[in-house]
Amino acid sequence: MFENLSERLGGVFDRLTKQGALSEDDVRTALREVRVALLEADVSLPVARQFIKAVEKKATGAAVTKSVTPGQQVVKIVHDELIAVLAGEGEPGSLRVDSPPAPILMVGLQGGGKTTTTAKLARRLKERDGKKVLMASLDVNRPAAMEQLAILGTQIGVDTLPIVKGEDPVAIAKRAKTQAGLGGYDVYMLDTAGRLSIDEELMAQVEAVRDVANPRETLLVVDGLTGQDAVHTAENFDTRIGITGVVLTRMDGDGRGGAALSMRAVTGKPIKFVGLGEKMDALETFEPDRVAGRILGMGDIVALVEKAQQTLEAEQAERMMKRFSKGQFNMNDLKMQLEQMIKMGGMEGMMQMLPGAAKMAKQMDGAGIDDKILKQQIALINSMTKKERANPQLLQASRKKRIAKGAGMEVSDLNKLLKMQRQMSDMMKKMGKMGKGGMLKQAMK
């Protein structure tokens, strides 16, 4: 599913991820292509616009993490935004079927897969949730539809309400309700009649049934292949009947996945399931992250970014170790260590990584134990000039005063920091000498 959109966006991001740095222009160009791809994939224009706007805003505002390329960063933002739009509120795959007998109203156009989906869902409720389900067809116009549901019921071992000729949909709904109560059913499903297109008669009928059944869930079944039409159908049913969720069928075909995105954005109602074939087990929970990943065609973007991050951190560590073992440990290094400490959960987290650090922490009379102190120390380093950071020996009285003032702190705080830097420098040197960085290497892993 979603192959079209996936391929198109895949191409765009292929180009992006190959670039080392990304200018604002590049972001804009890329997003223009994303927009075209979305439109070609049948995402409606307002939805595409809204989507691009959200991404642009986030991409522009977000600081690009050092360890990933800007391209990857944009990919992740697009990915996250896709998930946000696709997921919205409401848990996919979940149905409110507590308080038995819980009515589920199935609505949609003819041929959308309503009857098939009713049976698929009944089977799922029975097999996964151990529910006792009763199904009833309300399609009085097409006797074949009623028989179709009965046949499917037999096939999956779910009861159907006996067919009574000449009954109208509201009467059938009432009978189903009574029967569900008497028969001790957990859920009863009402498969309403469909039409080829939306008309007043259909809507009035569904409305009347809804008022009788007072459904816990009203699920719209739409053909995912119909693109924009599916979105209009959803809009119409939601306005008139009030749906609680959507089931997108025929997502096994080469449908243009844009419908899912538009539908979600336009109705604000969750896509709960997707139909992936004609067989009774071809129904799956709609998974926004998986679908977003497939739309992008780039696998798990998050994992990609994380992996890139790890690789770069490892390379950084390697370079640092080389310098440390030569006794080069300046304020830039200390700043990086402090930031790392904050990331790892303060001094405690750090001590678990560095065997020698526990002893040192004691010597430093508790300096840097909590995040606040770590942040103050970073502020002091930030207040130094480039030269001072690279060569802390430069720090004489007047410079110290300036730096402390700049960070809103005392010279005594700065002295503590300098002591810390010296101690760490010595320690790193010692560790570096021990078996060519062996211990440090271990510690940094």
Ligand code: GDP
């Ligand atoms: P209804 O008129 O809305 O009740 O539609 P039906 O349930 O009768 O389905 C119409 C046709 O679509 C049937 O041939 C189904 O087997 C088929 N169908 C339903 N759902 C899916 C699906 O998810 N994938 C595929 N490939 N076919 C489906």
